[in-house]
Amino acid sequence: MKTVKYILVNENACQNAACLVRDSFVSDLRQCHVVEPGLTRGELIDRLVRLRRHHPDAPILGLSELAPHCVHPSEAMNQLRRELSE
Numbered sequence: 001m002k003t004v005k006y007i008l009v010n011e012n013a014c015q016n017a018a019c020l021v022r023d024s025f026v027s028d029l030r031q032c033h034v035v036e037p038g039l040t041r042g043e044l045i046d047r048l049v050r051l052r053r054h055h056p057d058a059p060i061l062g063l064s065e066l067a068p069h070c071v072h073p074s075e076a077m078n079q080l081r082r083e084l085s086e
Contacts, residue, residue, distance in 0.1 A: 004055040005031040007048065009062045011076065012037065017063055024066035033058075048084055060084070 006026055010017050017034045026032060033055070035047055048060060062077040 003031055004033050004051075004058050006033075007051050007055060007058045007060045008032050008034045008066075009044070009048075009060065009077065009080070010034055010036050011062050011064055020063045020066055023068060025069055025071075026066065034063075044080075045083060048080075052084070 008017065008021070008026075017036075021032060021034075033051060035044065035051070039047065051058075052060070060077075060081060061071060062074055062080075065071050065074050065077055
């Protein structure tokens with residue numbers, strides 16, 4: 001099984017996940033699982049719950065939250081993380 005250090009949610013279809021990851025503190029795209037857009041809210045939560053079971057230590061981040069040296073939390077992703085914790 002591959003090592004997954006981060007679970008990334010691509011909140012916006014026009015974002016290029018590979019470029020955003022390369023320009024961020026996340027060192028290797030192969031160590032990430034990117035959840036692409038196009039899912040309903042329920043489908044997204046179900047997918048994240050399944051991924052969380054397999055990779056319990058991997059933080060769930062939005063691509064829009066990634067910065068070159070840190071994470072800038074967004075309200076939308078905070079809401080999603082709250083829903084996952086329920």
